[in-house]
Amino acid sequence: MQNKNSLFLGLFFLIAIGAFQSYGQKKSKEDSGDDLKTSPKLVVGIVVDQMRYDYITRFWNHFDEGGFKRLVNEGFNCKNNHFNYAPTSTGPGHTSVYTGTTPATHGIIGNDWYDKQTDKEVYCASDDSYASVGTTSDAGQMSPHRMNVTTITDQLRLHNQMRGKTIAVALKDRGAVLPGGHTANAAYWFHGANEGNWITSTYYMKELPKWVADFNSSDQVEQYKKPWTTAKQINTYMESGSDNNTYEGMLDGEATPTFPHNLPKLWDNNGKYNILKVTPFGNSITADFAIAAIDGEELGKDLVTDFLAISFSSTDYVGHFYGVNSKEIQDTYIRLDADLRRLFKTLDKKVGKEDYTVFLTADHGAINVPSYLKDQKIPAGYIEFDSIKSKFAEFLQYKFGTTDIIKSFSNYQYFLDHKVIKNLDIKVPDAQEIIAKELLSYSGVDRVYTGQQMWQNNYTEGIPYILQNGYNQKRSGDVLIVLKPGVISYPRTGSTHGSPQIYDTHAPLLFYGKGIQHGSTNQRTEIPDIAPTLAALLGIAFPNGTTGRPIVEVLE
Ligand SMILES: [Zn+2]
Numbered sequence: 001m002q003n004k005n006s007l008f009l010g011l012f013f014l015i016a017i018g019a020f021q022s023y024g025q026k027k028s029k030e031d032s033g034d035d036l037k038t039s040p041k042l043v044v045g046i047v048v049d050q051m052r053y054d055y056i057t058r059f060w061n062h063f064d065e066g067g068f069k070r071l072v073n074e075g076f077n078c079k080n081n082h083f084n085y086a087p088t089s090t091g092p093g094h095t096s097v098y099t100g101t102t103p104a105t106h107g108i109i110g111n112d113w114y115d116k117q118t119d120k121e122v123y124c125a126s127d128d129s130y131a132s133v134g135t136t137s138d139a140g141q142m143s144p145h146r147m148n149v150t151t152i153t154d155q156l157r158l159h160n161q162m163r164g165k166t167i168a169v170a171l172k173d174r175g176a177v178l179p180g181g182h183t184a185n186a187a188y189w190f191h192g193a194n195e196g197n198w199i200t201s202t203y204y205m206k207e208l209p210k211w212v213a214d215f216n217s218s219d220q221v222e223q224y225k226k227p228w229t230t231a232k233q234i235n236t237y238m239e240s241g242s243d244n245n246t247y248e249g250m251l252d253g254e255a256t257p258t259f260p261h262n263l264p265k266l267w268d269n270n271g272k273y274n275i276l277k278v279t280p281f282g283n284s285i286t287a288d289f290a291i292a293a294i295d296g297e298e299l300g301k302d303l304v305t306d307f308l309a310i311s312f313s314s315t316d317y318v319g320h321f322y323g324v325n326s327k328e329i330q331d332t333y334i335r336l337d338a339d340l341r342r343l344f345k346t347l348d349k350k351v352g353k354e355d356y357t358v359f360l361t362a363d364h365g366a367i368n369v370p371s372y373l374k375d376q377k378i379p380a381g382y383i384e385f386d387s388i389k390s391k392f393a394e395f396l397q398y399k400f401g402t403t404d405i406i407k408s409f410s411n412y413q414y415f416l417d418h419k420v421i422k423n424l425d426i427k428v429p430d431a432q433e434i435i436a437k438e439l440l441s442y443s444g445v446d447r448v449y450t451g452q453q454m455w456q457n458n459y460t461e462g463i464p465y466i467l468q469n470g471y472n473q474k475r476s477g478d479v480l481i482v483l484k485p486g487v488i489s490y491p492r493t494g495s496t497h498g499s500p501q502i503y504d505t506h507a508p509l510l511f512y513g514k515g516i517q518h519g520s521t522n523q524r525t526e527i528p529d530i531a532p533t534l535a536a537l538l539g540i541a542f543p544n545g546t547t548g549r550p551i552v553e554v555l556e
Pocket residue numbers: 050090316320497
């Protein structure tokens with residue numbers, strides 16, 4: 001009944017706006033069997049780093065037509081969209097969006113993690129078997145080799161016999177390398193420091209194409225070396241806290257964390273080009289470069305579907321530094337809205353209004369600054385792992401006669417030394433449980449789980465479900481801890497993320513363009529649903545580790 005009504009309503013609008021032509025096309029499409037797939041000339045995937053869902057509603061009145069409003073008003077809004085795993089961080093986030101599955105399957109269990117095989121800390125995108133391209137630094141030594149499965153971008157390339165292109169762009173290397181998949185034509189990221197250039201890895205190419213070299217030698221980046229003032233009158237920013245407060249980080253050389261932030265003056269003491277990352281200009285530079293890529297790579301020019309994966313990283317840097325309630329974050333989203341508007345206008349012109357499909361989501365959410373919440377009488381706070389270290393060591397010494405039983409701690413997981421445990425003649429699950437129970441007694445720790453529990457149970461909801469989806473049997477640890485809601489291990493200023501709590505999991509998911517229905521849903525959707533939804537739209541095979549499901553309401 002619901003479907004029938006919306007069909008009639010849809011027809012009514014089509015007729016009302018005089019869109020007879022597109023209706024006619026749709027009919028003949030069904031007759032020919034072409035409705036098996038939608039083939040936009042270009043798919044544009046947009047990941048906004050550290051974007052909470054409520055930013056859409058909080059900053060709505062400041063958005064102009066053509067950016068976020070265009071996606072919401074003409075596309076499909078999944079209002080109750082969540083990460084269904086932890087840790088909620090950038091590497092796992094981008095990977096899960098593009099692979100349609102979770103760290104349990106794709107293997108990217110953190111940005112960094114302790115690698116049990118090599119007994120070393122590893123970075124999700126690093127690969128020293130490749131060299132840098134476009135920089136004298138080692139910042140280009142990257143590849144997606146730690147990602148165990150294919151991405152939607154891989155599947156599209158396979159489907160089209162490598163005739164379609166995949167180009168991935170982000171300030172952060174992992175924000176480009178992982179979405180690009182194993183078969184990307186190119187992933188580009190930004191190297192700040194003394195250089196301020198877009199770079200890549202020999203995994204993709206031997207040297208930068210001319211359009212990238214031209215971009216780097218132009219003054220496109222240089223133009224942002226200017227004071228950061230608010231895009232609109234700061235007194236109209238009613239949706240954020242006061243500009244001067246104790247919850248925000250301060251750049252080296254500033255007396256207060258307030259506007260304007262004089263970047264030319266602060267330049268040398270704050271990492272030179274790196275300072276741009278902690279401003280909305282980092283996103284503008286990304287949009288500039290993505291727009292240059294559309295031309296430079298001739299994306300969406302022929303009938304074989306190309307894929308442009310863009311990640312806006314500055315939102316994360318700004319959130320970490322100033323917090324989710326800051327004037328700086330509000331200005332960053334108002335400016336991102338303008339960058340999106342500019343990007344969509346370019347796509348209209350270069351690819352064609354009806355010929356591209358967009359999705360926009362995040363790689364994780366973020367917590368409001370706990371010290372601010374505390375001042376509002378909300379239970380929140382901080383845990384100092386350093387201060388529990390000595391108590392924990394005392395316990396280990398007393399219980400096991402050695403502290404060597406702990407190999408490493410990363411992503412809220414303790415990795416135990418199984419050899420030491422064996423020598424002590426204890427069973428691993430017993431050691432896990434003894435340690436878990438001790439950790440539970442520390443303030444700030446809310447729950448504990450053991451690796452054994454992750455192996456033996458099949459959790460279907462709540463925090464354990466989220467932890468299990470993030471738990472990779474080959475790579476994850478022995479004891480998992482979850483902090484209380486509102487509690488983080490972090491400095492007293494700025495926001496962070498990584499937990500299984502709802503402020504870290506609730507993220508926007510918007511679809512727009514060719515093949516997409518107009519509408520919204522409050523039904524829960526999950527990040528791994530994105531890739532299969534796109535696969536269903538495109539009529540191609542799902543990424544090979546897919547555990548998500550197509551969101552059918554989204555598709556025409
Ligand atoms: Zn972050």
